[in-house]
Amino acid sequence: MSSKLTNDEINLLRWAFAKNRNFRDWFADNFKVHIYTWINYYDALIDVNELPIHGIQEKLAEIGSTSKLLPTLSELRVAKELAKRNFEVELLLDKDRRFKSGKPPDLSISRGDLKIWVEVMRKFGDDINFLLYQKLTPLLKERDFALSIVYSEGLSKLAVDFSERSEKENMFEDFVKELEQHLKSLARNELPYTFYLKDEKISVESTEPGWGRISSYATSPTLVPSEKYVQQIEEAVRKKSSKRESWQKDYLAQPFLVFLDLGSIELHDAVYQALYGSTMFIDWLKPDEFGPQRVIYPKVVTDRLQGDQQKLLFQLGFDSRRHLYIDKPGIFVTEESARRNITGVATMFNGKIECFPNPFCDEVVGSSNLPELLDVPLTPFAIGGSGQSS
Known part of the structure; x- marks a missing residue:
């Protein structure tokens, strides 16, 4: 990319930061220093006028320092991806008056009568x-x-x-x-x-x-234990789930999706383990064979296994009779706040979106068809088999 802005880039910058002139001018003056950030903002902003995204200029008007550049960039990236999936998207302001004393989510997305709150978090590990x-x-x-x-x-x-x-x-x-x-x-x-x-x-x-x-x-990267990446995801989900508890009752009836903009493969690989749990593999079983029950799951799991969530739970790995199964549940099972408040987690890594629905959340925020709504496959891909009994 050239060290000078093209006319198209200048016009896009002027439009996006129309309500934040001071920061717009600063951004343009310091383009040479912040070229990497501008390239990413340009990618996030290009063609947004053709998508149903509201509040972009107002959101960018909140940027008063460079510390908000990257978190806001992640919100724009997620908003754009959701708008491409036929959602009407509104970027919410930090001081949204509708939430009074509570801190608002980052996005509100809707399709027909369905409305979902979305919280975005940028997790880049060690960039x-x-x-x-x-x-x-x-x-x-x-x-x-x-x-x-x-x-x-x-x-x-x-x-x-x-x-x-x-x-x-x-x-x-x-x-x-x-x-x-x-x-x-x-x-x-x-x-x-x-x-x-x-x-x-x-x-x-x-x-x-x-x-x-x-x-x-x-040249010589030192490997970090995988549990540290799991802890990072757990920390992010805890932080976001607690935010919902500060909202007034009227806003608790809508599904709540946590969206993680991930910048490292290690964090991406840690999401399943953090949310659902660690897995065990029995190599002497064929994929379609059943063994004995090896794990006694908590009541919140066994109750769901008796209901209409059985197939989804089997797909996610909560079936210890199979060759690959969850042997130590994650925070969707073990922590009440995450289990109750979060409809699911979505991740964006290298331009790909994946979905991790929460089959244990409150009925009021539950959405068993979350992968279908986001137009992405269930993650992981049916590791527990078809869910049929032997």
């Missing part, structure tokens, strides 16, 4: 490229080269929880300060240039005059 990008782009604004950085093990180590991220940010602060001194010593005509810094091999290459860019990749 190492973006973290460094934020710190280095101001240094590159007036320079005519790009940085290609290869990380050593220390800066490659994935940081998921708060303490790990804080430690890593401190490492980056030291890294950037020392790098800044080296950049100041480089003459514009000294390119290409390569030097070493704290075990980080940094190659500086000439590029299009007038702006800097960063490309980077890790």
Whole structure:
């Protein structure tokens, strides 16, 4: 993408931020520094005028600092995907008066008589490229080269929880300060240039005059235990389920969908385990064979297994007679707030939407046909078989 905005891009920016002129001007003035963010906003905003999405300008008017750029971007991305699925979408404001003392959801979607509240959360685990990008782009604004950085093990180590991220940010602060001194010593005509810094091999290459860019990749990533990613998803779902409890009674009758905009495959793979539970595989059974019952599930599961949710529960893995089954239930079973409040969870990863319905939620917020409504397959794909008894 060029370092200058095209007329189409300028017009889209002016329209989207029409009610936030100060931030619009700042965004345009700092385009070279925030090119990555603008590219993603352009992708999210293009063609939105052709979709039934309301409140875009008002939502963008709430952005007063760069900290709100990425969360709002996720809301736009989700709104666009839902509008493509024939939902009427409204982006709700942080101070929506209808919710009085309670904090409103991010979106309201509707189709015919059906109305669903949607809460969006951006979970990117440890986005190492973006973290460094934020710190280095101001240094590159007036320079005519790009940085290609290869990380050593220390800066490659994935940081998921708060303490790990804080430690890593401190490492980056030291890294950037020392790098800044080296950049100041480089003459514009000294390119290409390569030097070493704290075990980080940094190659500086000439590029299009007038702006800097960063490309980077890790050399020795340290694996994070999968349970940490599960904990991240559990934390997100807990936080969102508790929000619904602050709403007045009139708004509790509508389904409540939590939408996770995920930025790492590890977080994506952790969703099933966090919501439904960990699985056990018995390799000596053929796929269509039954064994003995190996797990005594909690009453909330056994009650549903006796009702019209049996087939869905079998598909999700709550049938310990089969070769693949849930042996330790997740928070949809074990935690009352998540079980009661959330109709289901949807994820968006690499442009693909998947659906995780909650078969244990209150009848008032339940929606057993959630995958059909979202026009996505049930996730996971019928791991428990057809649900027919032997």
